[in-house]
Amino acid sequence: MDSVGEARLSGEADASGSGRRLPRGSLDKTQIVEAALAVTVLTGVAGLTMPLVAKRLGVRTTAVQWHFSRRDDLLAALNEEAVRRFNGLLPRVAPVGWDENLAGYWREFRRIARAYPALGELVVIGWTTVARHRDALRLSYERIDEQLGVLMEAGFSPESAARAYHALSTYVRGCLLNERTWEMDGAQEAAERADGGRGLSEFPHMRAAAPYWSPTFATDEDFERGLAIIIEGLRSELAQGR
Amino acid sequence: MDSVGEARLSGEADASGSGRRLPRGSLDKTQIVEAALAVTVLTGVAGLTMPLVAKRLGVRTTAVQWHFSRRDDLLAALNEEAVRRFNGLLPRVAPVGWDENLAGYWREFRRIARAYPALGELVVIGWTTVARHRDALRLSYERIDEQLGVLMEAGFSPESAARAYHALSTYVRGCLLNERTWEMDGAQEAAERADGGRGLSEFPHMRAAAPYWSPTFATDEDFERGLAIIIEGLRSELAQGR
DNA sequence: ACCTGAACACCGTTCAAGT
DNA sequence: ACCTGAACACCGTTCAAGT
Numbered sequence: 001m002d003s004v005g006e007a008r009l010s011g012e013a014d015a016s017g018s019g020r021r022l023p024r025g026s027l028d029k030t031q032i033v034e035a036a037l038a039v040t041v042l043t044g045v046a047g048l049t050m051p052l053v054a055k056r057l058g059v060r061t062t063a064v065q066w067h068f069s070r071r072d073d074l075l076a077a078l079n080e081e082a083v084r085r086f087n088g089l090l091p092r093v094a095p096v097g098w099d100e101n102l103a104g105y106w107r108e109f110r111r112i113a114r115a116y117p118a119l120g121e122l123v124v125i126g127w128t129t130v131a132r133h134r135d136a137l138r139l140s141y142e143r144i145d146e147q148l149g150v151l152m153e154a155g156f157s158p159e160s161a162a163r164a165y166h167a168l169s170t171y172v173r174g175c176l177l178n179e180r181t182w183e184m185d186g187a188q189e190a191a192e193r194a195d196g197g198r199g200l201s202e203f204p205h206m207r208a209a210a211p212y213w214s215p216t217f218a219t220d221e222d223f224e225r226g227l228a229i230i231i232e233g234l235r236s237e238l239a240q241g242r
Numbered sequence: 243m244d245s246v247g248e249a250r251l252s253g254e255a256d257a258s259g260s261g262r263r264l265p266r267g268s269l270d271k272t273q274i275v276e277a278a279l280a281v282t283v284l285t286g287v288a289g290l291t292m293p294l295v296a297k298r299l300g301v302r303t304t305a306v307q308w309h310f311s312r313r314d315d316l317l318a319a320l321n322e323e324a325v326r327r328f329n330g331l332l333p334r335v336a337p338v339g340w341d342e343n344l345a346g347y348w349r350e351f352r353r354i355a356r357a358y359p360a361l362g363e364l365v366v367i368g369w370t371t372v373a374r375h376r377d378a379l380r381l382s383y384e385r386i387d388e389q390l391g392v393l394m395e396a397g398f399s400p401e402s403a404a405r406a407y408h409a410l411s412t413y414v415r416g417c418l419l420n421e422r423t424w425e426m427d428g429a430q431e432a433a434e435r436a437d438g439g440r441g442l443s444e445f446p447h448m449r450a451a452a453p454y455w456s457p458t459f460a461t462d463e464d465f466e467r468g469l470a471i472i473i474e475g476l477r478s479e480l481a482q483g484r
Numbered sequence: 485a486c487c488t489g490a491a492c493a494c495c496g497t498t499c500a501a502g503t
Numbered sequence: 504a505c506c507t508g509a510a511c512a513c514c515g516t517t518c519a520a521g522t
Binding site: 125141142144145146148149152158159161162163164166167169170171172173174175177178200202203204205206208209211212213214217222225226228229230231232233234235236237 | 383386387388391400401406409412413414415417442446450453454455459471474
């Protein structure tokens with residue numbers, strides 16, 4: 001969804017599928033990463049192949065391979081670029097309470113990952129090897145530092161602040177993984193069918209919880225509820241003076 | 243790691259890599275799934291190919307394809323079997339407090355996923371399409387129902403219990419995803435290098451939190467801390483009478 | 485330095501042919 | 504019904520050859 005927005009984000013003007021262009025005189029690493037991102041928007045990371053990237057640039061596959069000799073190298077550069085763009089979309093600190101700030105930050109994090117599925121897939125799932133690239137890491141540090149600052153100024157110890165960031169980051173990552181699990185084929189309806197069906201009669205506690213039970217673990221309400229639990233845990237920790 | 247343990251788990255007697263056997267008269271779906279699991283233990287899901295499965299069974303690729311016409315079909319069956327075995331390894335309810343029970347359950351969940359990486363990868367990451375298979379889903383329901391029961395008997399409402407299960411399941415899934423991110427190549431050392439280096443001087447809050455900051459988000463301590471936050475949130479919720 | 489062209493191993497999938 | 508054999512499109516990667 002919103003592939004137009006991502007196409008714009010990737011700097012591609014033409015939304016056409018495979019516009020062949022001449023190589024001109026120069027083929028830059030930047031161009032290749034850009035083309036790779038555009039392809040990923042259309043096909044997902046699994047469908048990102050060297051030939052598709054090459055075709056989009058109007059060159060041979062081996063031309064791409066001269067700049068990125070292995071597909072993994074291209075993926076690493078693509079990851080870095082995705083993290084850079086993703087971080088650029090994250091919100092700055094708002095003048096509200098620490099809890100509201102935290103909730104808003106991660107709510108927005110999730111919104112961005114869903115609005116730009118290719119970025120989300122690259123940043124959330126395929127986060128590997130990004131740490132080696134100092135630039136992308138630094139961009140992440142800026143946002144993290146801001147969030148830690150909000151917590152510390154609210155009275156959290158550095159340790160508690162670090163714990164809080166880790167817990168929320170991990171939880172949101174799990175949420176996005178949940179959502180990605182169910183977004184393909186007819187899995188969603190199948191899950192709901194399985195839930196409402198019989199069989200549940202043998203499980204009394206599940207039956208009692210059924211009205212509040214989302215079989216996909218991937219609704220907005222699911223996300224909000226877990227977020228609330230974690231923030232409540234942090235609030236309780238803060239109240240206990242540690 | 244512990245590929246021996248997983249080989250035993252998969253029912254394979256010979257630990258040798260590619261033991262070629264004769265097809266006998268029958269080639270069962272069960273055998274194929276078993277062989278696929280054994281291959282996955284050695285190669286991971288990404289390295290699981292139809293030819294490798296066929297070679298292990300001593301048949302041609304197209305013989306496997308007669309039973310599972312598409313690779314995705316085999317993967318779905320493999321997922322189902324992995325969920326079945328994984329659930330069989332999960333602990334039953336222990337006679338301790340609800341919070342300790344919950345912590346122990348998810349601690350063990352994570353331990354199993356790490357002890358049997360192939361099962362972990364199949365269950366945590368490639369959970370897709372499992373919901374369609376009623377048997378595997380039912381096995382999950384048993385464990386879920388037990389955990390919900392512990393919470394409800396402790397005084398949680400059905401809604402709160404459902405929320406709690408979702409939050410913990412999602413958090414642990416995120417943890418395992420974190421860990422999988424950093425377990426390849428030299429990413430781990432690279433992350434630590436980037437963390438201890440300079441650059442951090444521009445980020446005062448990160449510098450303050452550095453002693454408690456794990457760059458990989460994947461240590462035992464990281465896991466325990468987030469777990470404690472969530473359980474503390476639940477404890478607070480319970481105390482407030484909702 | 486940067487790109488093309490040919491070639492190889494490998495994989496998923498299809499289909500005709502065997503028994 | 505169940506398996507083999509041949510074949511096709513596609514991909515990642517290597518390497519010699521061009522400019």
